[in-house]
Amino acid sequence: MSKKYIFPSDPAVQQKIKNWQDLKFGLFMHWGTYSEWGVVESWSICPEDEGWTQRKGPYSATYAGYVKAYENLQTTFNPVKFNPEKWVQAAKTAGMKYVIFTTKHHDGFAMFDTKQSDYKITDPKTPFSKNPRANVTKEIFNAFRKQNFMIGAYFSKPDWHSPYYWWPYFPPKDRNVNYDPAKHPDKWNQFKDFTYNQIQELMTGYGNVDILWLDGGWVRPLSTVDTTVDWQKGIKFNQDIDMPKIATMARQHQPGLIVVDRTVSGEYENYTTPEQEVPAAPLDHPWESCITMGNSWSYVPNDQYKSVSTIVQLLVKIVSRGGNLLMNIGPGPDGDWDTEAYKRLQGIGEWININGEAIYGSKAVAPYSDGNVYYSQSKNGKAIYAFVMGNGEQVNVPAAMDIKLDNVKGLKKVTLLGSKQSVKWKVNGSGVHLQMASAVNNLKHAAVFKLAYN
Template structure:
């Protein structure tokens, strides 16, 4: 019995270890290209960016692409509920014909982003539905296609107009590109009905069709890398399109059909892209390996700092795409998220979805303006910083500059008045360290009692109308 018990315990330990290994995150693969490493270091200085989801689906105010995916998930439901799939698909694909954003003015977006303190942009050149927001020569299913209402407009090559407008404001440009394409016959072949988000035919049985899809993808990315000016980021979505050997427990959970080797030759794509755009950051989202230069937790902030470059992508409102009456996060929430992310060593990519006429919600402009008011005062505590332990203590977050100075950023609640003292543990100012609060000229006094550092704020500082958070610069720590 004792031997049986030991054997059972050993087997249980083995199964537990295997289960943990299955769910463990694969290690980050560091980049080796010096030009990319330099760009990644610069990117980590930018801290705050804008993501934009936009396409013909904005006319209906529905989720981007996902309503044509035949999966029974909450985010894939068709509206009105119960409409037959192929009837819905036909109407959805016809949205490209009526897409006519006559108020499209990317310079207005770019100015709002700059005023908000955003340093880079990631724009959707193509989402999973396959509709191209750029002048691709690989398909007519594009905004410049002859059937599209907007194609006669001189601004019809939307991605190019957007990238140029943002670069004119000094904002770095990045291209979002969906690896899966639910419109091309090379991915969703009309001979078979789609069953889920994956390729709908057997790749081993029809390898020539898959090779055409690989070429289609390669050629579209090369168009973006050669005809759209300087690009700093290639942001690839649709992580289920990956080599079979890179599948993880998480990626397999997406499958409703047997797993396939959806290898599109990322090595060849990255090599080509960097030949045209030296130093390009490649983000093959969720495919952990050499082509995921940084990782992208979606709609969440990690509990602890991560040991590799990362970026939280999150919606400014409730949806990635335009919804007529969407509810926007408060400026206080967004700034607290930004400070929390930056203190943990990450970047914050905040999404907004333009409407069918090309305008943003008024709330988007107001939100970005008010973020910018805070960043004008406190940006030095955000840009060009890195994480420093203990990262956060209570309501105080920490960042450090390359000169060794440290910022203690106190998070104010909605309508909270600045307290007379700010206290924290885990980080000690050096003897004689000088402190000043951004936006105030008065020098601050401090003392340490046991493990607690206590900073006293004079009445002249407390009396100012501070909002969201305040940043105190400590010139050096011990």
């Protein structure tokens, strides 16, 4: 989490962040050649002894043999079921409002038609290059933009395929650059140019882009390293890629662009991105929790997907803290999602259709949560919503309950969304006492009381 958030000075960026904060729910997609093996994205070619970097399968005996086989996946990658309109429809049904797509992960395989490398989905070596929709980044952005989604380009700053980052003269040692940029400035400048040029391609050839979501936070100025963060202790070299130059160029092409230089505090981390977690309390700056729908970021056969209830309750908890939920689904090697992902999105959408007004355009309001009750407030302040969480799919709302609230002045009416039950209420010492004719047991995932004010 960033300690030194800097609010952007550009009014266009400020406005876009406000618009983005109102959306609350987005789709993340990690997709690349690694989906063919059903392994973790990129990390198995990283020579670190971590749980998520373990090599598996017939090529795992030697590092060099594994990397060669991994990079050879380019020659068999052919996701013929690719149909971004199907994804858009499912995401829209679920109530998602923006998309972040991995245009390039750490392994360096470009899911767009870069001119800087032949390690890309549109290269003749890749079977899918012959498909009219081979430039999948462009196709995805166009399809989602047509349905008024905000568009985000995920881009990995490190590139483990680039000879300017992992110089073949040395073996790679870990996730970092494998030479000292101070000793080999020409090599590092080549990498800076390579990175700048790829980002410029994304900012100029892919229509309106709203968010540049930069991953790989070890590529950063050495002066910004926080040695209290475990993974940053391994950063020994100054890996400054000149973010001021990149951001200036990107915003010349995409005015108001939100830049998310993950974990690098300062003016190019326009919002922070807690990963696989929900902050315990509201943060004092814009933020988004990125969380997987399954257990993995990328496609794994028979992955275990979170239940609709779990996802809805994650969304509620995040919104109650003033954040956004970016939910990841990993497309498979055939170019489609697991059928379970579609089922989850359908179930979320059914809940959103009833309760969406308590989610979108809302802001955090004290006391944020109390036991199994969570709160949000409409942007105009005319309604507070109290979400009552259940233990599973069914929510049992008792006939009488107390809602803890700091502000009850001007309260006019209380309703239970999705129910015809009338709700009587009276102010008490700690908030509001609610009374209905009988308990309500037919609501799913989270029941929502709307408290309307003047």
